[in-house]
Amino acid sequence: MTYDFSDCLLLNTVMAARAMTRRYDAQLQRFGVSVVQFSVLMVLRQGREEPVSHMAQRIAMDRTTLIRNLELLTRKGLVSSAPAAKGNGRIFKLTAEGKSLAEELVPHWQAAQTEVRELLDPPQSEHLLSALRALTAG
Helix, strand or coil, X not given: CCCCHHHCHHHXXXXXXXXXXXXXXXXXXXXXXXXXXXXXXXXXXXXXXXXXXXXXXXXXXXXXXXXXXXXXHHXXXXXXXXXXXXXXXXEEEECHHHHHHHHHHHHHHHHHHHHHHCCCCHHHHHHHHHHHHHHHHC
């Protein structure tokens, strides 16, 4: 039996994610930051000082992947950690250098956003964002 996977939601989502990652990486690469690290920096930029498990859940990232990237950003001097007020966890924060880099990255992220949005009509872009949010919420 032969299957046509050209309309497979998973395959097309993975392909689209890779294409988008390449575009965003092209904007962020010169700063030595991957798209995953950028995401982590932007979450820390919000200043919530939350446990790693909450942060991982909020950005739909595996906890071990998040910790690995937090530790890498710590070694780069962009993030610092301190013991949590309760339990044995750690709270991560942006350092001054991390805050500065995060601010510097925003216009490059915006350029990538614009580039991707220009590939779609405005209604398509809004529909895509709505569909992605529905998929990640469920």
